[in-house]
Amino acid sequence: MLAENLPPAAPAPEVATMLIGGLSAYGRLYGLPNSPEQVQGILGTLLRLHQPHKSAALVDAVAQQVLDGLTPEALKTAIVNRASSALAKEAYRWQQHLEQRLQGILAAYVQSYAPLLTPERVKLAVTTALPLLDDRPLTRAESFGLISRFVQIFDPEGAIAAAIDPAYRALAATLATALDQQPMAEAVGETVTAYVKKYAPTLTNIGADLIAAALSAVLKNQVDFNADIQLTVIDEALLIEQVSFQLNILQQSPPPSQTARAIADQLNAVVESYRQERSEQAGTLDVTAGLVSGDGLSISSPLTSTRRPGDRPA
Known part of the structure; x- marks a missing residue:
């Protein structure tokens, strides 16, 4: 992908x-x-x-x-x-x-x-x-x-x-x-796949921030995936780690569903909004380097989790 x-x-x-x-x-x-x-x-x-x-x-x-x-x-x-x-x-x-x-x-x-x-x-x-x-x-x-x-x-x-x-x-x-989190992980993987294919086809590595942002977007639309998993029971860091392994190491993801493609559009709107905001603040600063690069997405938005796979709770 x-x-x-x-x-x-x-x-x-x-x-x-x-x-x-x-x-x-x-x-x-x-x-x-x-x-x-x-x-x-x-x-x-x-x-x-x-x-x-x-x-x-x-x-x-x-x-x-x-x-x-x-x-x-x-x-x-x-x-x-x-x-x-x-x-x-x-x-x-x-x-x-x-x-x-x-x-x-x-x-x-x-x-x-x-x-x-x-x-x-x-x-x-x-x-x-x-x-x-x-x-x-x-x-x-x-x-x-x-x-x-x-x-x-x-x-x-x-x-x-x-x-x-x-x-x-x-x-x-x-x-x-x-x-237990597999249904949600699959939905997130589909969404990331749809986003990359449509909006970032040159991306060579999926970053944890992009997966975290996709997770937050899916949670807001989880009824469309028939994935009834509440936010309070999700180990975000573990799920991000699993999705990253599937996409970056195994290089596997289910074909994106129509729902995943629609949520990918929402995810892109958040990214573009953040780019515009940073561009207005930084003038001619190249803000895209930290957003979509060889290391994946790195943003600070309402959708982004601050946790990382290495930060798994005890």
Whole structure:
């Protein structure tokens, strides 16, 4: 839903060689999954660890390109040395760490809130739990790799009898709240998508302020979405975090409904009003830089929340 960019250039040969070597080492040590999403997730983790300062978008693009050109022969003939083996082991440890945390959160959720989970609900629960991990931000490739794997391996019946760390029970409570807020989160995501498509097509990152403004606008029109959620029971910071993850990392949003498009027009009116007000106050000052930019919307209007995902209440 974000601005489309030109296809990235092919990864440097040494980067592709490193990734294929690391993937080959991973396969020899631990085995490779059959799922393309999980293989791409491994490639994303390998590249993240090898080049930690590379942007998430570039990590995803390179992982996709390497996966597209990958052949069994390339894996078989790849040079596996001490460096590639060490990288593979580090990637495996990182993935095991994430899987352990997700396993704990979902097991606690099953025990306290949902003893019967279908595979589709497992997928939704994992997707919703990913932003709750207090680790470095995940890339799109890593996220879809984890989602794919957990749909395969998570056993709700076995989770009922599992011993649970109390810390996971707190996270499970947050997960339950986030899942309860899904209808509102979808409505907000639709509204942001409609706004960006119509009024800010070059926007490359959705900021928390834009999501907060859309949330406030949706709450004023929630009956049109059939989303009967009162403001007092909404954890705004949690919802903003969830919508941001869906739009910026997973890059997914339901197609905007007619209601979402109408509310997006209201949202744009607020933004334009703020621009006009700032323009009159600042004269020739370029006020649009702080409104719609690569970092998203940053405004102080009646619709804007002052809370951020990192400000989640205790």
